[in-house]
Amino acid sequence: xxxxxxxxxxxxxxxxxxxxxxxxxxxxxxxxxxxxxxxNYIEQLFVRLRHAKLIKSVRGPKGGxxxxxxxxxxxxxxxxxxxxGPIAAIRCVQPQNSKxxxxxxxxxxxxxxxxxxxxxxxxxxxxxxxxxxxREGMKLSKHRLAHPLPFQI
Amino acid sequence: xxxxxxxxxxxxxxxxxxxxxxxxxxxxxxxxxxxxxxxNYIEQLFVRLRHAKLIKSVRGPKGGxxxxxxxxxxxxxxxxxxxxGPIAAIRCVQPQNSKxxxxxxxxxxxxxxxxxxxxxxxxxxxxxxxxxxxREGMKLSKHRLAHPLPFQI
DNA sequence: ACAAATCTGACTAATTTTGTCAAGTATAAA
DNA sequence: TTTATACTTGACAAAATTAGTCAGATTTGT
Ligand code: FES
Ligand code: FES
Numbered sequence: 175x176x177x178x179x180x181x182x183x184x185x186x187x188x189x190x191x192x193x194x195x196x197x198x199x200x201x202x203x204x205x206x207x208x209x210x211x212x213x214n215y216i217e218q219l220f221v222r223l224r225h226a227k228l229i230k231s232v233r234g235p236k237g238g239x240x241x242x243x244x245x246x247x248x249x250x251x252x253x254x255x256x257x258x259g260p261i262a263a264i265r266c267v268q269p270q271n272s273k274x275x276x277x278x279x280x281x282x283x284x285x286x287x288x289x290x291x292x293x294x295x296x297x298x299x300x301x302x303x304x305x306x307x308x309r310e311g312m313k314l315s316k317h318r319l320a321h322p323l324p325f326q327i
Numbered sequence: 328x329x330x331x332x333x334x335x336x337x338x339x340x341x342x343x344x345x346x347x348x349x350x351x352x353x354x355x356x357x358x359x360x361x362x363x364x365x366x367n368y369i370e371q372l373f374v375r376l377r378h379a380k381l382i383k384s385v386r387g388p389k390g391g392x393x394x395x396x397x398x399x400x401x402x403x404x405x406x407x408x409x410x411x412g413p414i415a416a417i418r419c420v421q422p423q424n425s426k427x428x429x430x431x432x433x434x435x436x437x438x439x440x441x442x443x444x445x446x447x448x449x450x451x452x453x454x455x456x457x458x459x460x461x462r463e464g465m466k467l468s469k470h471r472l473a474h475p476l477p478f479q480i
Numbered sequence: 481a482c483a484a485a486t487c488t489g490a491c492t493a494a495t496t497t498t499g500t501c502a503a504g505t506a507t508a509a510a
Numbered sequence: 511t512t513t514a515t516a517c518t519t520g521a522c523a524a525a526a527t528t529a530g531t532c533a534g535a536t537t538t539g540t
Contacts, residue, residue: 176444212498234514235516239517262329264334281468298447314436367532387483387539388540389538
């Protein structure tokens with residue numbers, strides 16, 4: 175699997191924030207209820223997202239989290255990378271420490287393949303924004319008017 | 328990371344077999360030396376590859392492993408899936424057991440994204456064959472004639 | 481018989497994942 | 511000013527996965 179629950183849940187939470195964009199701070203408690211993800215775990219994810227400057231926090235009562243910029247400006251790739259670290263097919267394409275380095279990169283035919291795959295993955299993730307997902311979701315929900323929310327997550 | 332060392336090393340070994348295709352059985356000992364991967368670990372990987380009918384074995388002295396079909400017939404996707412199981416962006420796209428299932432698939436806007444990403448990944452992996460890699464490798468080695476092998480792994 | 485090789489299953493240390501928990505700090509509202 | 515709300519931080523830990531290792535059994539060419 176490319177993503178762990180960190181990435182999966184984190185993107186879900188960011189989409190939740192995007193849906194409620196412009197409505198003031200959204201509390202973790204509310205997100206937790208809607209998405210069915212543990213409050214404590216969301217806190218952990220939001221540490222990373224805040225550190226990556228994708229969200230900001232408001233403390234105190236009526237506080238919560240907000241997207242730091244418009245949903246149209248936030249690429250899913252940014253969210254995923256903030257949560258999971260660099261996305262790559264194998265280690266040597268995005269080396270994190272010295273032991274990830276291959277010495278034969280310049281002549282390695284497989285490196286070319288893994289690099290091509292890595293680029294494709296990031297391309298897909300970076301060609302989708304939170305706003306794009308919101309729009310797709312609204313289109314989906316038009317076909318199922320019974321549902322109370324604008325669309326399901 | 329999309330692939331663990333199982334996938335990374337396994338593809339390396341399969342490419343090694345492809346390079347020596349038509350030269351009779353190749354022993355794990357030789358592959359281990361060339362690729363710098365533990366003999367014991369390669370044995371484990373080859374269990375999966377044999378079970379997936381990608382390689383066959385010849386026992387006894389002068390024995391070893393051979394590709395079961397021509398390098399042009401073997402897609403990297405087949406190799407990777409044999410080693411790592413189904414390749415997917417997140418669990419619910421290729422559910423392995425009941426707890427991987429999401430109940431909201433039909434209305435989930437994120438499922439659409441993860442599915443698109445998963446398809447793209449498999450598309451890249453399935454559009455490359457072992458022969459393709461061999462050819463690319465030979466092209467690379469033409470530019471570095473000093474090297475003893477046809478090309479480096 | 482012997483040696484070269486595959487084959488099998490058990491075992492394990494290290495790491496990552498998937499969280500939980502407790503004790504803080506900041507602040508808006510009463 | 512008090513209080514309740516909500517973010518913040520760091521520690522902790524069970525479970526799963528990764529990345530192998532190892533011992534022994536089996537097969538077979540010479
Ligand atoms: S696998 Fe890293 S350079 Fe070949
Ligand atoms: S994440 Fe599985 S259906 Fe939405």
